[in-house]
Amino acid sequence: MLLNFKLQADQRPWFLSSLAIAACISLPIFAVFYLALFPDENAWPHLFNTVLPSYLKNTIILMLGVGSLTLIIGIGTAWLIAMYDFPGKKYFSWALLLPFSVPAYVIAYTYTDFLEYAGPVQNALRALFGWSSAQDYWFPEIRSMGGAIMMMSLVLYPYIYMLARAAFLEQSVSLYRISRSLGAGPIQFFFRVSLPIARPAIAVGLSLVLMETLNDFGTVDYFAVRTLTAGLYDTWLNMGNIGGAAQIALLMVAVVVILISLERYSRRKQKQFHPRGQGDPIKSVKLSGLKAVIAFLCAFIPVLFGFIVPFTLLSFYAVQYFDTSWTDSFFTYALNSFSLAAAASVITLLLGIVLAYTNRLNKNKATQFLVNFSSLGYAVPGTVLAIGIIIPFAAFDNLVDGAMREYFQFSSGLILSGTAFAIIFSYSVRFLAVSSGAIESSLGKVTPNMDMASRSLGYSHFQTLIKVHLPIIKRGALTGMLVVFVDCLKELPATLILRPFNFETLATQVYQFASDELLEQSALSALVIVIVGIVPVMLLDKSINKKGIN
Amino acid sequence: MPKISIALIKYSFSLTLILTIFFSSHAQAKEVNVYSYRQPFLVQPIFDEFTKKTNIKVNVVFAKKGLSERLAREGKNSPADLVFTVDIGRLSDVVNKDVVQSVTSEVLSNNIPAQYRDPEGKWFGLTTRTRSIYVSKDRANLSKIQSYEDLANADWKGKICTRSGKHPYNLGLIASMISHHGEAKTVEWLKGVKSNLARKPQGNDRAQVKAIKEGVCDLSLGNNYYYGKMINDKEQFEWANAVHLTFPNQNNRGTHVNISGMALTKSAPNKENAIKLMEFLTEEFAQNMYAEQNYEYPVNPKVAPSKLVQSWGTFKADSLALKDIAKNRKLAAKLVDQVAFDE
Numbered sequence: 049m050l051l052n053f054k055l056q057a058d059q060r061p062w063f064l065s066s067l068a069i070a071a072c073i074s075l076p077i078f079a080v081f082y083l084a085l086f087p088d089e090n091a092w093p094h095l096f097n098t099v100l101p102s103y104l105k106n107t108i109i110l111m112l113g114v115g116s117l118t119l120i121i122g123i124g125t126a127w128l129i130a131m132y133d134f135p136g137k138k139y140f141s142w143a144l145l146l147p148f149s150v151p152a153y154v155i156a157y158t159y160t161d162f163l164e165y166a167g168p169v170q171n172a173l174r175a176l177f178g179w180s181s182a183q184d185y186w187f188p189e190i191r192s193m194g195g196a197i198m199m200m201s202l203v204l205y206p207y208i209y210m211l212a213r214a215a216f217l218e219q220s221v222s223l224y225r226i227s228r229s230l231g232a233g234p235i236q237f238f239f240r241v242s243l244p245i246a247r248p249a250i251a252v253g254l255s256l257v258l259m260e261t262l263n264d265f266g267t268v269d270y271f272a273v274r275t276l277t278a279g280l281y282d283t284w285l286n287m288g289n290i291g292g293a294a295q296i297a298l299l300m301v302a303v304v305v306i307l308i309s310l311e312r313y314s315r316r317k318q319k320q321f322h323p324r325g326q327g328d329p330i331k332s333v334k335l336s337g338l339k340a341v342i343a344f345l346c347a348f349i350p351v352l353f354g355f356i357v358p359f360t361l362l363s364f365y366a367v368q369y370f371d372t373s374w375t376d377s378f379f380t381y382a383l384n385s386f387s388l389a390a391a392a393s394v395i396t397l398l399l400g401i402v403l404a405y406t407n408r409l410n411k412n413k414a415t416q417f418l419v420n421f422s423s424l425g426y427a428v429p430g431t432v433l434a435i436g437i438i439i440p441f442a443a444f445d446n447l448v449d450g451a452m453r454e455y456f457q458f459s460s461g462l463i464l465s466g467t468a469f470a471i472i473f474s475y476s477v478r479f480l481a482v483s484s485g486a487i488e489s490s491l492g493k494v495t496p497n498m499d500m501a502s503r504s505l506g507y508s509h510f511q512t513l514i515k516v517h518l519p520i521i522k523r524g525a526l527t528g529m530l531v532v533f534v535d536c537l538k539e540l541p542a543t544l545i546l547r548p549f550n551f552e553t554l555a556t557q558v559y560q561f562a563s564d565e566l567l568e569q570s571a572l573s574a575l576v577i578v579i580v581g582i583v584p585v586m587l588l589d590k591s592i593n594k595k596g597i598n
Numbered sequence: 599m600p601k602i603s604i605a606l607i608k609y610s611f612s613l614t615l616i617l618t619i620f621f622s623s624h625a626q627a628k629e630v631n632v633y634s635y636r637q638p639f640l641v642q643p644i645f646d647e648f649t650k651k652t653n654i655k656v657n658v659v660f661a662k663k664g665l666s667e668r669l670a671r672e673g674k675n676s677p678a679d680l681v682f683t684v685d686i687g688r689l690s691d692v693v694n695k696d697v698v699q700s701v702t703s704e705v706l707s708n709n710i711p712a713q714y715r716d717p718e719g720k721w722f723g724l725t726t727r728t729r730s731i732y733v734s735k736d737r738a739n740l741s742k743i744q745s746y747e748d749l750a751n752a753d754w755k756g757k758i759c760t761r762s763g764k765h766p767y768n769l770g771l772i773a774s775m776i777s778h779h780g781e782a783k784t785v786e787w788l789k790g791v792k793s794n795l796a797r798k799p800q801g802n803d804r805a806q807v808k809a810i811k812e813g814v815c816d817l818s819l820g821n822n823y824y825y826g827k828m829i830n831d832k833e834q835f836e837w838a839n840a841v842h843l844t845f846p847n848q849n850n851r852g853t854h855v856n857i858s859g860m861a862l863t864k865s866a867p868n869k870e871n872a873i874k875l876m877e878f879l880t881e882e883f884a885q886n887m888y889a890e891q892n893y894e895y896p897v898n899p900k901v902a903p904s905k906l907v908q909s910w911g912t913f914k915a916d917s918l919a920l921k922d923i924a925k926n927r928k929l930a931a932k933l934v935d936q937v938a939f940d941e
Contacts, residue, residue: 098935165812181813191800272762272800274940282764285663286931288691435667442671449675462675465668466659545664549631549657549677556660560637563662565802 058509059409066406069399070418073477076436077301077424083294083435091283091292099279106193107262107275113197114204114261115254121201121350122208122253123246127238130216133332134343141213142589144347147354148206148531149581151538153266154558154574156199157567158358160270163190196271202354204260207531208253211486214527215246218493221330234333244318248492249524251311252485256426256531258307259481262300263429266540270565276300277429290435297432304427308420359578365571373561373572377552381573382580385553388468388543389536392475393483397529399476400483404491405513408499419488423481430478430541437474437546441465466548474542479535483528490524491517534581554580629655630871633665634682636858640892641682644884652878654871669697669863676865679872684858685766687773689721690924698861703873709880709898713917714857723857723920724879725894727821728913729771730853732807732841734816743817745847746775746854750790758794759806759815763939764931767803767821770856772933773926777918778851781929788937799940804828804837811840821856826893826906845913852914856923858894 092100128134129141147155163169170187179185188194219242227237243250265277276296284293335343366373403419425433441464452460464470494517502512518525540555547556554577561570634641638660645656659665659678669676669692681698683689692698693716700719707715714723733743742753749758761768775784796815806818807828818841828838845853860879866872878884885896889904902908934940 094932094935098932099938099941102938102941165814166808270801272798272940278764281663282931282935286687286764286766286769287928288694290667431663435664438664438668438671442668442673442675446673446675459675462672462677465672466677541663544661545668547659549659551659560639560660564637565805 056410059406062402062406062409062509063415065402066415066418069402070422073399073422073425073480075440076433076474076477077421077428079436079439080294080297080428080432082439083291084298085291087291087295088287088289089292091287091289091295095279095283099274103274103276103279106268106273109193110196110200110268110273110275111258111261113193114200115258117197117201118205118208118257119250119254121205123212123243123250125205125347125350126209126212126216127242128343128347130213131234131330131332132343133334134340134347136344136347137332140347140351142586143351143355144209145206145585145589146351146359146578146582147203148210149534149537149578149585150203150355150358151540151555151558151574151577152200152203152260152264153270153562154362154570154577155203155354155358156196156267156270157562157565157570158361159195159199160190161567162357162361163187191271193271193273196268196273199267199271200261200264202350204257205350205354207256207260208250210527210531211249211253211489212246214523215249215489216242218490218523219245219330224330247315249486249489251308252489255304255308255311256482256485259304259427262304262427265429265431280429280432294432297428300429301424301427305420305424359575362571362575362578365568366575369568369571373569378557378573378576381552381554381557382576384551385537385555385577386580388471388475388553389533391472392479392536393529393533395472395476396480396483396532397487397525399480400487400528401513401518401525403480403484404487405509405517407488408491409509419484423484425477426479426481428478430474430539431545433478434474434542434545437470437477437542438465441470441473466546468548468551470546471543474546475532475536475539478539478542479532482531482535483525486524486528486531487521490521494520530584533584537577537581628653628871629657630679630868630875631677632656632658632680632682633669633678633863634658634660635662635665635688636660636682636684643891644879644887647883647887648875648878652871652874654874656875666692666695666697669865670695672865674865676863677867678863679866679868680875681861681863682858683860684856685770686857686859686920686924687766687769687927689857689859689861690921690927692861692863693720697864699864699866701862701873701876703877705877706880709877709885709900711897711899714859714897714920716921721859721861722876722880723859723897725858725885725888725892725896726855726915727823727858727894728845728853728855728915729767730820730822730825731844731846732810732818732820732825733844734810735840735842737813738816740842740844743844743846744849746771747787748846749794749817749819750787752790752794754794754817756794756796757816758791759796759809759818760791760799761802761806761819762799763788763934767856768819769927769930769934770923771819771854772930773923774854774916774918776926776929776933777922781933784930785933785937788933788939792937792939804834807841808834808837811837822895822907822910823893825910826904829906843910845911847916848914851918852916854918855915857897857920 125144129137129144161167165182173185174180177185223241224237227241232240263277265281268275269278276299280293280296283296284290403422407415407419428436445462445465448463449460452458498516499512502516507515538555540559543553544556544559554573557573558570558577638658649655665681669678669681681692698720702719706722710722714726715721731743733740742748763772772784772788775787779787803820803824806820807824809815810818822843825838825843828834847853860876862869862872862876880898882898882901885898885901888894889896889901889907893904893907895903895907
């Protein structure tokens with residue numbers, strides 16, 4: 049039944065390209081499936097009888113906590129920025145994105161250093177109140193579930209902020225006028241009109257947040273919160289059972305698939321299209337007095353804790369340890385990071401457009417399945433995904449090499465394995481979900497009348513895409529590209545395993561020291577990641593924030 | 599054409615360019631390729647010295663996970679010559695995956711005592727490190743903590759700090775307990791230690807010493823070389839100053855010792871150069887650098903530990919074969935789960 053669908057001749061190239069993309073992108077996932085078929089032993093009885101219940105419980109609490117907190121911060125700030133005018137709004141509009149450029153494990157290290165017993169905060173408190181030991185007072189333990197939820201939410205809420213803001217900005221003033229004329233106040237307008245309209249975009253953002261949370265290892269490990277990833281690495285590295293580890297990874301993917309399907313199912317009957325050219329975007333309401341102060345604080349707090357504090361602390365360490373951490377190779381590292389991220393973000397953008405557009409051209413289960421399946425890479429922990437890439441790449445290399453040796457007495461060696469291409473491929477697999485999600489949610493809102501009009505004027509599907517759709521979805525597409533870019537800058541596990549010899553990126557440079565908990569020495573590289581990430585954030589924000597598109 | 603598609607075309611061109619540059623940065627004449635589970639900044643100065651002396655370039659990929667899988671999948675075409683690890687468990691992993699080959703070298707067998715290399719020459723130790731107990735100078739009675747077994751005594755209730763039981767260094771110690779006492783007794787011991795913990799296992803070995811300094815606990819497990827590193831750090835000096843470094847079980851079997859080591863891959867395309875590097879690393883010059891820079895014990899008996907390390911005194915090492923420790927590692931990890939040590 050999956051294959052039981054009609055394909056018009058002019059849709060065929062689109063479908064076939066999507067099929068090809070999905071096939072390439074899902075290779076690593078199939079490799080993980082393959083591994084899962086051959087465990088060295090059945091890992092589950094031991095896990096069930098010992099740690100699995102607590103790992104599962106921790107995973108669920110963490111996902112619920114991070115999910116709710118990021119929703120509140122992300123939607124709240126997006127609404128403020130999209131609808132209101134208050135002091136500093138112009139800056140907050142992009143400053144709210146900044147925490148996104150701080151890798152989660154870096155913010156975790158930084159705050160731990162700052163808030164723990166020997167850190168400056170508690171030292172100051174002890175000096176102030178004359179306490180002498182930990183028994184004299186209560187202070188929240190940063191290395192805890194609560195701490196992990198806070199840290200991850202602070203750097204992940206921008207996913208939701210970014211997508212929700214784009215959605216809020218896309219709603220037209222006519223909707224607002226109609227809703228107000230029917231007697232709805234601003235709050236009712238938010239809950240009954242804007243939120244349902246933005247829901248597909250918010251759902252994409254939330255699913256990205258949850259996938260990041262689910263497969264994080266660095267942060268939770270540092271905070272001694274043991275989630276499913278702890279079980280996964282333990283099964284793999286300490287019990288030598290990579291097949292069992294692959295099964296745990298697939299369990300995690302299944303969790304994500306179920307969550308996303310539930311969300312989609314619950315709004316299966318909704319369709320929304322935005323008529324274009326019917327009035328201007330909504331004019332921001334100017335806030336003054338106490339309201340302006342509250343709005344300012346609401347926008348300021350996430351930026352303060354998600355960016356200003358960690359950035360200041362990192363700068364402080366970077367200056368202090370400059371001599372030991374500076375190398376002339378920094379420019380090379382930054383260039384490597386930048387090139388990889390740029391290449392991967394362009395590739396995922398192009399692939400995302402093809403997938404989302406095919407899905408628009410022929411709405412059938414097969415296409416939908418292709419699109420969804422190519423997004424699964426994001427749900428697999430980076431290290432496992434890297435192994436999933438090594439398997440087909442090495443197999444291909446050895447196959448080609450074998451053929452070359454046999455027929456030409458010449459060894460081609462490894463062509464794909466251990467190259468920058470392998471890294472870019474891993475980024476594309478991992479982050480396609482981000483760009484295709486962003487594009488899909490924008491494209492979904494373009495009314496089919498547009499396609500029909502364009503087609504009846506004699507444009508092909510491709511011309512329609514270029515001339516009609518791309519200009520309209522530009523904002524969503526660029527948002528997706530920006531997210532992928534910054535995500536790539538921060539990506540660590542796959543880069544580490546797949547990279548060529550002597551190849552360092554900013555993230556691997558951070559890791560070299562951070563993996564030994566030498567925060568101070570890694571601060572400089574972390575700072576450079578943040579700075580390299582800020583530039584595109586600011587540039588792209590301008591184009592995303594432009595109200596009114598023709 | 600709209601701006602965006604022009605921009606896209608431009609991007610794709612630059613992308614192709616970048617890829618070509620990456621691809622062409624392959625192949626050099628005299629080199630040796632290393633997959634390292636160990637941070638390169640620790641060994642880079644030694645590699646640099648090797649390159650200076652022999653004109654052989656050392657290329658490194660560092661990752662803490664997945665390199666042995668990469669090596670296995672790359673198979674006979676793998677560019678890697680050597681694997682470096684910091685734990686006997688990881689070393690025996692590569693042996694078990696059948697991706698390494700035997701080396702027979704007189705230099706290596708002269709420089710490395712038989713206990714610290716594989717009888718078949720499939721792996722070689724470079725340095726040794728003890729799993730020591732750090733003891734608070736102010737609050738703990740040294741005479742009551744003479745052995746790993748003492749860690750389970752009720753005297754120490756709420757007084758012990760450690761990193762995760764699943765860390766390879768702790769798994770090595772637990773595996774040695776299994777070898778000496780059997781599974782049942784080890785479970786009892788683990789339960790005892792667990793009930794004495796001051797807090798949930800977290801952080802690294804240094805973080806535990808810091809916790810002793812802060813009064814969170816009185817004893818901690820940690821590798822010996824961290825003591826030297828802390829003493830030489832302006833901030834961490836205070837932590838080290840709050841503790842004694844002790845070598846457990848001097849009255850019986852000796853202190854548990856693990857190694858950092860290396861192995862030659864089966865595929866090694868630069869085998870000759872690789873063996874040169876292996877030999878170089880066990881000679882006095884390199885061994886001295888390990889000793890002076892990282893405060894580990896050189897495996898080469900002709901080389902003395904650093905002055906600082908010598909000042910901590912001599913000790914008797916547990917003579918249990920490293921392969922037994924590797925063999926019991928998996929069981930050790932299961933026992934850690936069984937007693938919910940990390941919860």
